[in-house]
Amino acid sequence: MTPVLMAWLEHRAQQLARVRRVLIEDLKVQREPDEIDPDAPLFGTGLGLDSVDAVELVVSLETEFGFRLDDDALARPSMRTVNSLVDLVMRKTGGSHVAP
Amino acid sequence: MNRSPVVITGQGAVCALGLGLDAIWAELAAGRDGMKPIERFSTATFTTHLGGMVPVPGTLEVDDAKGTRETCIRYSVLAAKEAVARAKVTFANPRRVALVLGTSMGSHLGGLHEGSAEVAAALGIEGPVVTVSTACSSSTNALGIGRDLLDDGLADVVLAGGADVLCPEIFAGFHALGLLSPKKCSPFSEGIGTTLGEGAGFLVLEREADALARGAPFVACFSGYALSGDGYHATSPEPSGAGVARALRATLDDAGLRAEDIDYVNAHGTGTAANDPAEWLAISSVLGSRAEQVPVSSTKSYLAHAQGAAGVLELVCSLLALEHGQVLPTLHFTKPRRRGPSDPVAQTTPRAAKVEHLLSNNSAFGGANAVVAVSKRVTPRRAPVQRPVYVSGFGALLPEAGSKRLGPFKLEALVPTADTRGMDPSARALTGAVALALGDAKLTLSGAARERTGLFVGTTNASPVSWEEFRSTIRERGLVKVSAPAFTRLVLNSATGTAARLLGLRGPTTTLTTGVGSGLVAAALAATYLSSRTDADRLVVGAVDEVDLERDTGRSDAAAALVLTSLPTEGSVRLAGWALAGPRALEEAIASACGAASVTPAREHLDALASGSLASCGAAFQSLRLGAGRTLLVDVSIAASCAVVLERSDA
Numbered sequence: 203m204t205p206v207l208m209a210w211l212e213h214r215a216q217q218l219a220r221v222r223r224v225l226i227e228d229l230k231v232q233r234e235p236d237e238i239d240p241d242a243p244l245f246g247t248g249l250g251l252d253s254v255d256a257v258e259l260v261v262s263l264e265t266e267f268g269f270r271l272d273d274d275a276l277a278r279p280s281m282r283t284v285n286s287l288v289d290l291v292m293r294k295t296g297g298s299h300v301a302p
Numbered sequence: 303m304n305r306s307p308v309v310i311t312g313q314g315a316v317c318a319l320g321l322g323l324d325a326i327w328a329e330l331a332a333g334r335d336g337m338k339p340i341e342r343f344s345t346a347t348f349t350t351h352l353g354g355m356v357p358v359p360g361t362l363e364v365d366d367a368k369g370t371r372e373t374c375i376r377y378s379v380l381a382a383k384e385a386v387a388r389a390k391v392t393f394a395n396p397r398r399v400a401l402v403l404g405t406s407m408g409s410h411l412g413g414l415h416e417g418s419a420e421v422a423a424a425l426g427i428e429g430p431v432v433t434v435s436t437a438c439s440s441s442t443n444a445l446g447i448g449r450d451l452l453d454d455g456l457a458d459v460v461l462a463g464g465a466d467v468l469c470p471e472i473f474a475g476f477h478a479l480g481l482l483s484p485k486k487c488s489p490f491s492e493g494i495g496t497t498l499g500e501g502a503g504f505l506v507l508e509r510e511a512d513a514l515a516r517g518a519p520f521v522a523c524f525s526g527y528a529l530s531g532d533g534y535h536a537t538s539p540e541p542s543g544a545g546v547a548r549a550l551r552a553t554l555d556d557a558g559l560r561a562e563d564i565d566y567v568n569a570h571g572t573g574t575a576a577n578d579p580a581e582w583l584a585i586s587s588v589l590g591s592r593a594e595q596v597p598v599s600s601t602k603s604y605l606a607h608a609q610g611a612a613g614v615l616e617l618v619c620s621l622l623a624l625e626h627g628q629v630l631p632t633l634h635f636t637k638p639r640r641r642g643p644s645d646p647v648a649q650t651t652p653r654a655a656k657v658e659h660l661l662s663n664n665s666a667f668g669g670a671n672a673v674v675a676v677s678k679r680v681t682p683r684r685a686p687v688q689r690p691v692y693v694s695g696f697g698a699l700l701p702e703a704g705s706k707r708l709g710p711f712k713l714e715a716l717v718p719t720a721d722t723r724g725m726d727p728s729a730r731a732l733t734g735a736v737a738l739a740l741g742d743a744k745l746t747l748s749g750a751a752r753e754r755t756g757l758f759v760g761t762t763n764a765s766p767v768s769w770e771e772f773r774s775t776i777r778e779r780g781l782v783k784v785s786a787p788a789f790t791r792l793v794l795n796s797a798t799g800t801a802a803r804l805l806g807l808r809g810p811t812t813t814l815t816t817g818v819g820s821g822l823v824a825a826a827l828a829a830t831y832l833s834s835r836t837d838a839d840r841l842v843v844g845a846v847d848e849v850d851l852e853r854d855t856g857r858s859d860a861a862a863a864l865v866l867t868s869l870p871t872e873g874s875v876r877l878a879g880w881a882l883a884g885p886r887a888l889e890e891a892i893a894s895a896c897g898a899a900s901v902t903p904a905r906e907h908l909d910a911l912a913s914g915s916l917a918s919c920g921a922a923f924q925s926l927r928l929g930a931g932r933t934l935l936v937d938v939s940i941a942a943s944c945a946v947v948l949e950r951s952d953a
Contacts, residue, residue, distance in 0.1 A: 230724035230787070250721055253576075254537055254786050257478050261783045 206302050217295075218288050220266060225284070228262035229255055240285045248283070256281075263287070269294040305686045306509040308449050310521040310676070312389025314381040315618045317501030318354030318605050322384055327622045333651040335604045335633055337486045337497050343470045347782040350482045353468055354499025354606025377502035377611075378403065378421045378465040386425065389506035389518060391459055396428035397884050400457035402448040403433050404440030404464030406610030406666075406793055407472055413762060414794065415817040415941045419885070422941075429457050430882040430942040432823065434814045435610070435794035437666035438570070440464050441503065442613030443812055445674055446527035448507050450830045456882050456894065458512055463504030466609035471772075473498060474781040475789030479537065481574050487607070488634035489571030489578055489600035490642040496572040499606030503614035510680055522621055523677040525659065526557025528837055531756060531811035532669025533802040536790045538576040539665050543584030545808065546570075546663060548753060549671040550588040552810075552837035557675040558684030559659055561589045564596055564675075566629045566655065568620045568662040569643070571600025572607055577665065579641035585663075597655060598643035603633035613664040617674065620660060624678060628652035667790060668799025670811050687836055691829045692874040693948065694840075695745065695865035696920035697738025699731050706851060706858035716741075720804045726765035726791050729800040731861035732846040736801050739842060739863035743871075747806055754837070756809030758828040759798040759844040760820030760916070766850035768792060797846055809838040819937025821845025821916030822944045825864060826880035829946075832868055840867045845916035862916040864923065875926045879947040888936060888943040895945035901932060908934050914944060926950040 222235040231238065231249050242248040244259070251259065259281075260271050271294070280290035292299035314322070318336025319329040329336065339345070340353040356377065382401075393399045403418040418433040430451065434444040441464025448462030476482050476498055483495025507524055530552065532545035539545065554560065567589075569581055586593040601616040608615050623630045635648035647653055659677045666672075701708050713722055713730050716737040722730065736757065740747070747755055768791035775785040790796065795813035802811055810831060816823045821843065828841040844863040866877060879899030883891035896903035910925075912918045914937035922933040926948055935946045 232721070232723050250723060252535070254479060254790055257480060257786050261779060261785075265779065 210302055214288065214292060217291050221284060221287050221291060224262045224266050225249065229259060238284060241283055243283055244281060244287070263291070267291055267295055305453070305683045306511050307680050307683055308452050308507055308524045309510050309513050309680060310505050310524055311391065311508050311513050311518040312385045312506035313504065313521060313618050313621065314384025314388060315501065315503040315615055316356050316377050316380050317503070317608060317615050318356060318499050320357060321380065323622060326619065330604060330619055330622060330630060331652060333631065333633060335486060336499070337606050345473070348477050350484045352486060352497050353473070354497060354608065355468060356501055373467045374405065374465050375417050375420050377467065379424045381463065381465070381502040382421060382425050382461050382504040385461060385504040385506050391506060391518065393426055393459065396426050397887050397890065398429055398458040399427045400429040400448065400451050400460045401425070401427045401431045402444040402451065402460060402462040404444030404610050404614070405433065405435055406437045406440050406466050413817065415815045415939065419940045425461065427461065428884045428886065430884055432814055432816060432942060434812060436670035436672070436813050437668060437793040437795055438607070438609055438612055439664040439666040439670050439672040440610030442662065442664040442672035442674055443529060443670070445505060445524070445614060446529065446672060447827060449524055449527060450827065451882070452507060452509055453834060454830050458508065460507040461504050462507055463502065463614040464611045465502030466500055466611045468498050468500040470781055472609070474784040475786065477782070478784050478786035478789060483573060486634050487573035488603050488636065489569065489573040489632055490639060490646045491632065491635040492637040492639055494573065494575050496574050496602065497606040499608040501605065501608045501611050501615055503611055503618045505614065522624065523680045525559065525675040525677045525681050526553050527672065527674045528552030528556055529810035529812055530671045531802045531808050532671065533806055533808040534669050535803070536799060537667050539580040539669070541580050543580040543587065545669060546581055546584035546665055546671050547587050549673040550584060550661065550663065553661060553673040553675050555837065556835055558681070559675060561592045563659045564589060564592060564661055565657040566660040567596055567598040568616050568660060569598050569600045570664045571602055571632070573602065578639065581663065581665065582641055582643055594644045597629050597645045597647045599630055599632040599647040601630055604630070613662065613672065617662045617676065620662060621676065623652055624657055624660070627654055627656070629655040629657060667793050668795040669802065670795055670799065687834055689833050689868040690870070691833050691877040692867050692870050693864055693877055693923045694867045694871050694874050695739045695743025696863070696923050697735045697742055698862040698917050698920055699734050700860050700917060701858050706849065708859040717804055724787055725800060726768040728765040728846050728848040729797040731848065731859065732759065732797040732844050733801040733804050735861035735863040736805055736842050736844050739865050740805065743865040745865065752806045753808045754839040755807050756838050756841045757798055757802045757807045757811045757844060758824045758841050759813045759846065760815060760822070760824030761794060761797065761813065761846045762815050762817060762820060764792050764794055764796055765848050798844070801844065807842060810841065816941040817939035819914055819939050819944055821862060822914035822919060822935060822937045822946055823882060823942060825866070825916065825919065826882055826944055826946060828866055829877050829880045832866055839869055840865060843916065860917060862920055864916060864920055873927060875923050875948055875950045877946065878949040881945050883943045885938060885940050885942055888938050891943040891945040892934065892936060895947050896934070899947040899949060901947060908932050911936070913937060914946060919946065922948050
């Protein structure tokens with residue numbers, strides 16, 4: 203594995219940890235961080251978030267990561283799973299969300 | 303139990319259309335709505351700027367807590383005084399006049415019951431003062447409870463209605479939930495979303511015989527009402543409309559009316575994507591083919607959504623139209639949405655229509671539905687139902703000795719299926735106590751039994767933890783990014799809605815406060831509901847106190863619940879008598895409760911006398927399980943006195 207790839211993986215793991223913390227602390231998901239499956243759907247049967255939480259999720263991510271999401275961010279596919287959120291964070295914070 | 307028809311003898315209102323019925327009718331008749339860009343506070347950072355504000359220029363300071371409460375009281379007093387004047391009623395015996403005030407959050411800070419007590423004092427009312435707080439169905443629910451007080455003979459005149467004020471925090475909360483429309487709301491039409499408003503409305507209710515005896519004006523007959531719970535979600539209605547349908551059906555039954563008798567439905571019709579289709583499904587499922595012929599409109603297209611005051615204001619507007627032989631339109635209607643009324647009265651002015659009986663529905667956060675039926679002429683009551691009320695289970699969560707805080711407990715151990723995400727301490731404690739009470743009553747509810755088991759709760763405040771969470775998001779992120787989940791937990795009935803959802807209680811539900819002793823008052827009103835009608839077999843009565851220890855050092859946390867049932871079980875204890883009276887009339891409450899229980903209120907006839915928290919009520923129930931006896935429970939607050947007699951005679 204190249205050092206670049208290793209650094210990218212480590213950065214992504216850190217962002218996943220921060221997203222999990224947002225889900226637990228701000229969205230009150232009642233699970234331990236490593237119990238949150240990265241592929242779990244955010245809404246409905248996955249983590250059980252609903253329409254009331256949607257705006258809160260956007261505001262919490264903006265606060266945690268310091269970027270601004272568009273008003274239509276909620277309708278995007280990036281709001282589907284924990285992993286897709288992490289990809290969104292990678293993209294918005296300047297790093298590529300695709301592995302080098 | 304008295305079964306005289308109940309009549310409306312006066313009404314009064316302030317809302318976005320103006321102050322007083324004459325001003326309001328002028329706007330209604332002309333098809334002019336009251337929605338305008340809000341001037342009272344800045345909406346610059348929001349995506350919408352419209353509100354249905356009461357047009358009282360320059361006198362309202364609403365962005366501080368005290369101002370909000372005083373504005374709410376001011377609106378209430380204006381509307382209530384108009385209702386009293388129009389009813390031409392003088393309070394010969396002020397102790398026999400009751401106030402039932404429905405409010406969501408407009409006067410939240412400082413205790414809802416304190417605001418209501420001030421309104422009562424301004425009107426010269428000295429009977430019981432009950433504050434109903436079931437979010438957007440509060441005032442509709444209050445009308446029903448007012449009717450029940452007359453039926454129970456606990457008052458001769460009832461002022462019932464409600465009030466709410468639109469303040470920046472409420473505007474921000476609805477905005478964060480994504481429920482506000484950028485344009486004037488037009489329920490059932492394209493253009494999704496609601497517009498918030500405010501105001502106050504009150505009706506004077508009296509028994510027909512009393513009204514006739516004093517030659518009172520006649521506005522309409524209050525024919526029936528019902529409550530139901532969705533047990534589905536914090537803010538969205540059950541999508542099939544099953545919860546609303548139960549309340550509509552039970553109202554028809556209470557009023558002795560059939561679907562074919564209904565000539566008009568005033569819908570809750572908020573304009574949101576969640577409410578409107580679910581509500582129409584409910585109306586069409588209950589009215590059947592009649593739904594195709596009946597006009598169904600939403601007055602929110604005129605007044606905007608006046609929150610807890612919405613129900614009574616919409617009824618007042620419907621009654622003004624009724625008086626003029628008309629029904630109100632849904633304004634601003636452009637293109638019908640899917641699953642909307644066959645006839646939404648999509649026009650710009652009222653329509654001439656012959657209406658004998660109408661239904662008015664309101665739904666709310668926490669899944670609390672309330673429906674009233676009103677008739678143009680006095681309609682006879684259906685044959686009275688009088689069922690006994692038993693206590694069959696008790697549960698409580700109390701702090702350990704020496705502590706004021708409830709210790710940590712595993713709610714998941716009591717309710718294994720519960721998703722406890724985002725529950726505040728009030729919701730956890732109430733749900734725990736209700737689960738314990740259901741377990742104590744050996745009840746496992748499923749299917750239809752859930753729909754016939756409801757939840758009445760007495761409490762004093764929404765969770766201070768949720769309030770702090772809400773305020774901290776305002777401080778840290780600004781009003782425009784306020785926490786929507788925390789906002790939904792600020793309504794007084796939030797814990798009730800959560801407990802009902804987690805435990806599958808879908809029967810009649812309400813949440814009320816009289817200050818201390820609210821739990822006992824909830825028990826008394828639940829007993830009235832259960833004993834006098836057939837849409838529920840059991841009502842769980844809950845009480846929860848989550849104290850803000852920084853502001854209130856005298857009290858401590860507690861949660862308790864009693865299961866009331868009309869179905870006797872082995873060794874069950876009877877709730878033999880109950881009564882409410884004014885805050886300075888405890889002896890009258892005791893005499894009425896003992897009278898209803900056929901006991902003399904003398905020491906030798908009573909085995910015990912206890913202060914009436916719901917927990918002590920539970921303790922009395924526990925000891926009566928062990929042997930025969932009678933216990934009188936009493937409590938007094940600044941709003942009401944309450945007395946309840948528990949009895950076991952068969953041991």
